[in-house]
Amino acid sequence: xxxxxxxxxxxxxxxxxxxxxxxxxxxxxxxxxxxxxxxxxxxxxxxxxxxxxxxxxxxxxxxxxxxxxxxxxxxxxxxxxxxxxxxxxxxxxxxxxxxxxxxxxxxxxxxxxxxxxxxxxxxxxxxxxxxxxxxxxxxxxxxxxxxxxxxxxxxxxxxxxxxxxxxxxxxxxxxxxxxxxxxxxxxxxxxxxxxxxxxxxxxxxxxxxxxxxxxxxxxxxxxxxxxxxxxxxx
Numbered sequence: 201x202x203x204x205x206x207x208x209x210x211x212x213x214x215x216x217x218x219x220x221x222x223x224x225x226x227x228x229x230x231x232x233x234x235x236x237x238x239x240x241x242x243x244x245x246x247x248x249x250x251x252x253x254x255x256x257x258x259x260x261x262x263x264x265x266x267x268x269x270x271x272x273x274x275x276x277x278x279x280x281x282x283x284x285x286x287x288x289x290x291x292x293x294x295x296x297x298x299x300x301x302x303x304x305x306x307x308x309x310x311x312x313x314x315x316x317x318x319x320x321x322x323x324x325x326x327x328x329x330x331x332x333x334x335x336x337x338x339x340x341x342x343x344x345x346x347x348x349x350x351x352x353x354x355x356x357x358x359x360x361x362x363x364x365x366x367x368x369x370x371x372x373x374x375x376x377x378x379x380x381x382x383x384x385x386x387x388x389x390x391x392x393x394x395x396x397x398x399x400x401x402x403x404x405x406x407x408x409x410x411x412x413x414x415x416x417x418x419x420x421x422x423x424x425x426x427x428x429x430x431x432x433x434x
Contacts (some may be wrong), residue, residue, distance in 0.1 A: 231255075233267060234277045234311040240268070245326050259302065262295050271332045274299055275325075276308045278340075300337065309339040374398040375412050385421045 206246055231239070241256070242248050247268070257267040259274075266275040278292075292308075299306055314321045328335050374397060383393045394409070395402040408416040 234279065238277050240380065241322050247329060260298060272303055273305045273307060273332060277311055278308055279311050305337055307338045308340060313340060371412055387422055390422060
């Protein structure tokens with residue numbers, strides 16, 4: 201039964217019928233700072249007045265950061281998670297192919313590069329939109345970014361391992377901070393307090409606790425009881 205369910209779910213994802221994380225990714229209140237900045241750029245340059253722009257637009261199994269419907273243009277704002285490992289890189293390549301095959305043009309922004317020279321990069325983006333008929337897909341040079349970042353590590357594998365190790369060290373600092381806090385984990389409200397310490401959304405705290413502090417979570421943390429269905433029988 202589980203195998204059949206798994207295969208059905210895979211098929212739904214491939215065909216774009218499965219909602220995936222859309223309940224989270226479609227929430228405009230969850231904009232990252234780079235997304236907020238680009239939205240302001242589009243607003244200040246009258247793009248929002250001139251064209252029909254939709255944020256968080258689902259296309260198949262993907263969700264577009266900014267979709268300019270009139271031009272069928274997708275503007276994506278990429279943080280480092282987009283090239284942190286080969287799986288993420290391949291995911292974006294597959295996504296690009298899917299959108300191109302469905303008639304979309306794609307403009308991908310590497311936020312770190314964009315942020316380093318905002319004025320020139322804003323001008324490039326607006327010029328691209330204004331001359332969209334003469335433009336092709338615009339991608340940043342991913343290989344240059346990865347090579348530059350991994351140069352001090354020697355190989356791409358060592359670079360990815362270093363990123364993972366760095367993240368683990370950061371998480372262990374969060375673990376110590378949580379354990380040394382004066383939070384009363386036996387009462388409702390501890391989740392929001394932990395969220396502030398570990399710099400995460402409250403919705404992600406339980407998963408983080410299960411991963412990094414499983415024993416503490418299981419034995420000491422208050423958890424809401426699941427509601428009992430009125431149809432339940434003794």
